[in-house]
Amino acid sequence: MSKIKCLTTEQEALFPVFKDKWIKYGLSTESADREMAQDGIKEAYLSAGLNPPDKFIWLDSPLQGCIASYFLSQVRDQVRYQVRYQVRDRVPDQVRIACFGSHGSGWLSFYDFFDIVCGIDIKKIAGLMKAAKSCGWWWPFERLVICTERPCSLHRDEQGRLHNSDTKALEYPDGWGIFAWHGVRVPEKYYNKNPDAAEILSERNAEVRRALIERMGIDRFMIACNPSVIDEKRQAGTDKKNQLLSIDLPDDPDGKLVAMKLNDPSTGMIYFIRVPPSMNLMDQALAWSFNVEDYSLIDEG
Secondary structure, three states: OOOOOOOOHHHHOOHHHHHHHHHHHHOOOOOOOHHHHHHHHHHHHHHOOOOOOOEEEEEOOHHHHHHHHHHOHHHHHHHHHHHHHHHHOOOOOOOOOOOOHHHHHHHHHHHHHHHHOOOOOOHHHHHHHHHHOOOOOEEEEOOEEEEEOOOOEEOEOOOOOEOOOOOOOEEOOOOOEEOEEOOEEOOOHHHHOOOOHHHHHHOOOHHHHHHHHHHHOHHHHHHHHOOEEEEEEEOOOOOOEEEEEEEEOOOOOOOEEEEEEEEOOOOOOEEEEEEOOOOOOHHHHHHHHHOOOOHHHOOOO
């Protein structure tokens, strides 16, 4: 077959089909199809020129798999190299690590597309595809493979990031999993007990700290921290003042959190809006919030 230099419009139109197909595999929370997975792994061994495994050990999570593979590491490295890289030598450089099961869906979707749509021969990785469709992470050894289940629950936000406000965003049958807030992995301790403002400020990881502030709510956090006033401006038609407030954030790239404290004249409610840390005037922050250059041009009436 001649080298493919470009795709037709009809072929490109099929991208979403393969994307959705492999996202479904990658995010599956169904129990592993153990028979299918073992057949696929045996095919992968044969494609690498190795004798297929005689024994499969099934565990409930990648954590269990990592622990088990550690105790077999003396033989793992040699055999793993052959299974992974002899297969890799037979396909282009884009091939990634082959033992992540369903979490290898990203690169496998590429080859599935060119197999089905363009007729490219990918039989050397057919076993890896079969395993990815049917199980979680797996570790190859001589004559033995450690296989793991897929997650039993998985939660994401509207942007597809791991997220759960109450419990684990990703969990496996043995209870091991990941706590995450809009894609940021958060230590379990912050879900077991809601941290107060002082505990949040003491968190050294800036991304985790930002996630905790969002989870607590900017209003509650600002009130609890007794922030400094940078600037203030009287609310039109009232005797109340809107304020631009600042809180120092140690080890944060921005160095501080800046927010407007605003009074709603129609309801009497007070609310906060976070603004860029470069803001130092109320009019400047208000203009930013309305996406205009000059806030004085806005009719507050």
